[in-house]
């Protein structure tokens with residue numbers, strides 16, 4: 001395939017065995033893990049866990065990436081669409097509350113093809129960094145029930161410096177508007193599990209409290225109360241080589257998290273916060289081909 005799936009618009013040839021675009025991934029899905037995961041937001045994880053399917057590769061270039069082994073080192077195993085469907089059925093049989101495709105942007109074509117003539121028995125979650133093209137998202141309309149996008153930055157210079165994507169703010173805002181258009185307001189089942197809707201996530205970065213506030217302001221301005229949920233994440237942990245961005249080489253200060261949480265409360269944004277003390281390992285599972 002000649003690929004223009006994501007905002008990088010590489011126009012690169014992706015064959016079944018090789019990728020030459022920014023994401024470097026072949027057209028066939030490469031997976032690193034498929035297992036129940038208990039550390040998503042409560043209406044996603046529920047009591048039994050979310051059926052996460054981790055795709056390898058990434059179309060963003062975040063210097064602080066916590067999933068470096070799969071996003072930048074491309075660890076994983078190639079699977080056919082038939083095997084991908086079996087994996088999803090196995091997760092449903094294990095009791096997963098939903099199928100949670102993690103970092104699927106550069107495999108949106110495979111997700112769309114999988115769901116073209118198969119309707120899973122549980123909701124489908126598209127869990128993304130927010131750097132998604134609206135044209136590509138439209139191919140998922142009616143197939144995805146829940147969107148779980150990041151909104152990492154509203155400042156282009158910061159997006160360039162930390163994720164090599166200066167156009168991230170405009171792209172992500174448009175993408176999230178499209179996601180919310182598709183899902184409509186959040187809907188829950190009798191057990192308060194999310195069955196349809198959009199949760200916007202923001203990971204607070206060291207020294208970036210104003211960025212977090214801008215993201216919350218935008219969310220409150222853009223969507224009527226009760227339309228989306230907001231997840232304020234504070235588990236940032238320095239990771240990898242941060243010599244080019246030494247200001248990121250520390251954990252959050254208690255005051256940063258407290259200020260961000262108070263700001264969210266004062267805005268009346270409905271959603272979730274995480275404790276600063278939460279261990280990173282809880283959120284980053286081992287990438288060891290489990291379930292593949």
Ligand code: SF4
Pocket residue numbers: 003004005006007008009010011012014020021022023024025059105106107
């Ligand atoms: S999905 Fe990969 S190859 Fe396709 S446009 Fe994006 S970065 Fe380029």
